Amino acid sequence: MAEILVLVEQVDGEIKKVTLELLTLARSLGEPSAVWAGPGYTDTAKARLSEYGAEKIYVADSADIADYLVAPKAELLASLVGSRSPAAVLIASTTEGKEVAGRLAIKTDSGVITDAVGVAEGFVAEQPVFGGGVIVHSKVSRGTPIIALRPNSTQPVAAAGAGAEEKVDVALSDAARGARVVERVKEKTSSRPELTEAAIVVSGGRGVGADFSIIEQLADSLGAAVGASRAVTDSGWYPHEFQVGQTGKTVAPQLYIAAGISGAIQHRAGMQTAKTIVVINKDAQAPIWEIADFGVVGDLHKVLPQLIDEITKRK
Amino acid sequence: MNIVVCVKQVPDTATERKLRSDDNTIDRSANGVINELCEYAVEDALKLKEAHGGEVTVLTMGPDQATDAIRKALAMGADKAVHLSDEALHGSDALSTSYALSQALKKIGFDVVILGSESTDARTGMLAAMLAERLGVPQLTLASKIEVSGSEISIHRQTDYGYDKVEATLPAVVSVVEKPDPFKPRYPSFKGIMAAKKKPIEKIGISDAEIDPAQIGLSAAWSVVADFTPAPPRGKGVVVNDEGDGGTKAAEFLVSKKFI
Ligand SMILES: Cc1cc2nc3c(=O)[nH]c(=O)nc-3n(C[C@H](O)[C@H](O)[C@H](O)COP(=O)(O)OP(=O)(O)OC[C@H]3O[C@@H](n4cnc5c(N)ncnc54)[C@H](O)[C@@H]3O)c2cc1C
Ligand SMILES: Cc1cc2nc3c(=O)[nH]c(=O)nc-3n(C[C@H](O)[C@H](O)[C@H](O)COP(=O)(O)OP(=O)(O)OC[C@H]3O[C@@H](n4cnc5c(N)ncnc54)[C@H](O)[C@@H]3O)c2cc1C
Numbered sequence: 001m002a003e004i005l006v007l008v009e010q011v012d013g014e015i016k017k018v019t020l021e022l023l024t025l026a027r028s029l030g031e032p033s034a035v036w037a038g039p040g041y042t043d044t045a046k047a048r049l050s051e052y053g054a055e056k057i058y059v060a061d062s063a064d065i066a067d068y069l070v071a072p073k074a075e076l077l078a079s080l081v082g083s084r085s086p087a088a089v090l091i092a093s094t095t096e097g098k099e100v101a102g103r104l105a106i107k108t109d110s111g112v113i114t115d116a117v118g119v120a121e122g123f124v125a126e127q128p129v130f131g132g133g134v135i136v137h138s139k140v141s142r143g144t145p146i147i148a149l150r151p152n153s154t155q156p157v158a159a160a161g162a163g164a165e166e167k168v169d170v171a172l173s174d175a176a177r178g179a180r181v182v183e184r185v186k187e188k189t190s191s192r193p194e195l196t197e198a199a200i201v202v203s204g205g206r207g208v209g210a211d212f213s214i215i216e217q218l219a220d221s222l223g224a225a226v227g228a229s230r231a232v233t234d235s236g237w238y239p240h241e242f243q244v245g246q247t248g249k250t251v252a253p254q255l256y257i258a259a260g261i262s263g264a265i266q267h268r269a270g271m272q273t274a275k276t277i278v279v280i281n282k283d284a285q286a287p288i289w290e291i292a293d294f295g296v297v298g299d300l301h302k303v304l305p306q307l308i309d310e311i312t313k314r315k
Numbered sequence: 316m317n318i319v320v321c322v323k324q325v326p327d328t329a330t331e332r333k334l335r336s337d338d339n340t341i342d343r344s345a346n347g348v349i350n351e352l353c354e355y356a357v358e359d360a361l362k363l364k365e366a367h368g369g370e371v372t373v374l375t376m377g378p379d380q381a382t383d384a385i386r387k388a389l390a391m392g393a394d395k396a397v398h399l400s401d402e403a404l405h406g407s408d409a410l411s412t413s414y415a416l417s418q419a420l421k422k423i424g425f426d427v428v429i430l431g432s433e434s435t436d437a438r439t440g441m442l443a444a445m446l447a448e449r450l451g452v453p454q455l456t457l458a459s460k461i462e463v464s465g466s467e468i469s470i471h472r473q474t475d476y477g478y479d480k481v482e483a484t485l486p487a488v489v490s491v492v493e494k495p496d497p498f499k500p501r502y503p504s505f506k507g508i509m510a511a512k513k514k515p516i517e518k519i520g521i522s523d524a525e526i527d528p529a530q531i532g533l534s535a536a537w538s539v540v541a542d543f544t545p546a547p548p549r550g551k552g553v554v555v556n557d558e559g560d561g562g563t564k565a566a567e568f569l570v571s572k573k574f575i
Pocket of ligand 2: 112113114129130321322323324340341350352353356374375376377407408409410412416429430431432433434435436437438439440441442443538
């Protein structure tokens, strides 16, 4: 069967859930080979990748790969595409994943599709565009299909693979060492899942006010990530990296709870492909209701504390 | 410092956006506006010029009506513009677009190229990385802060956990993210709008930028749209009024969907 390269997303050696989703999808298209780029590779990582079907694991764990921005990963993948001629390369459609995909496309003279939510036989990708209003099917017509997939688009299912390791040495070019990462500043100390990866997102809008603790509490009771509307990030109530929408993050969780958010088109562009949407808003006419699966018309400062109590009780 | 800002004109997201049924490309006849993150790019370019001197050139690839986006950037304070416009560019994908823009950038010359981190229409978020790759210069993307000192440039790259501090030597390609006040893009003043009318916009075609016609347009595209359909409408939801039990009702819904 044809080999499918899957770029592993990991932070400090910890594999992101989206990688397991990509491996699951790759199994339906061919034989998955995981590509580990950067330091932190361990037996635990090997076990996890094999558990989800990696037949091979290419390990390039030189520190240089993480010390320079994006370009080394594209160079590593390009050399594997050159030597192994895979049928396709799957990458997470995160901000960095898309950048890797773009550079790889140029290096390998291949087409690239971003923000896909599925890949069918013949590598036809499904892409929701214009904030989820239109569904496009597209296909790479030149080179090796490079497809970036949104987190949460495939349900990860374990199915053991051989996990045969192969060390890869990359001699990075000078061009790949252009941008040095000199410091990683971790501002977030919470243990909440990442916004774009989370299965559940609890978002607050202007209706919440400056104190976002009620949103954080609800998120924690559900093991969810916290999101915010632009009205909130603009007011400085919550940092911009949590903004959902047209000029913020795109999320597609199983469950999106929108509290005190009116549902402007620019906000919806970032969340309306969520599987289930729950709304809490005191204005029954707000546009957010158009996409709600369930909702409570009421004051979020009354509804949310009760909801949190109920969740805690049922645990 | 020679600063070039890449500005894209996009359909207004407040209007209904469509793909064309004849060739599956985006319908650009709709009301066009400057891509919002490109305004941030213009703002950051102007700040760099204010601090270090030099000149800000706007570069746009797009049909004739894209001059509106250019005028906005000039009204904000950019010095001049290059408008790459050619029928042959219609239908270009990200590979072709990055190729065409990189050819134009070679012709213009630059110390720093600044882009928005994403457009609102295609949202591939790849252009800056692709330009860095094509031009063989460092990629400093997703910047929430830019600092230049002599020939050194450093940025804060927005990440999920905070930011990475990234450094490079000029020339470089930078992309910027949205920021709160006081870093919002400035509004053009009346004087700025009047002055923009007199600023030069150089219109160039593909031959002027030595762009190989075999690498651009629909016929060269590395990827093709096979078909598109409107997303199926969401089913009608259940809405309850809070009568003191709204939280409980919401919890019951979450239980029924197995979220708790
Ligand atoms: C180019 C452009 C890009 C943009 N990008 C984004 C983006 O990426 N993300 C984004 O979110 N926005 C974006 N916006 C802004 C967007 O248009 C809206 O202004 C914004 O989403 C509004 O945020 P909000 O819903 O929190 O606030 P509002 O629209 O003020 O809504 C607040 C809601 O809270 C409800 N409420 C108030 N108090 C309570 C209460 N006690 N209990 C329950 N409900 C209550 C109100 O009924 C109202 O519906 C963009 C705008 C533009 C022009
Ligand atoms: C719905 C849709 C989906 C698409 N999906 C894909 C895809 O998956 N793969 C693919 O190869 N192509 C795709 N395309 C084609 C893509 O729109 C064009 O190639 C586009 O020119 C580049 O992508 P972008 O707008 O996403 O750039 P982004 O990388 O999102 O834009 C970032 C920045 O690049 C600069 N920039 C972008 N375009 C221009 C320009 N014309 N002139 C000046 N500066 C510019 C701006 O500063 C902008 O802020 C898609 C198009 C549409 C309409």
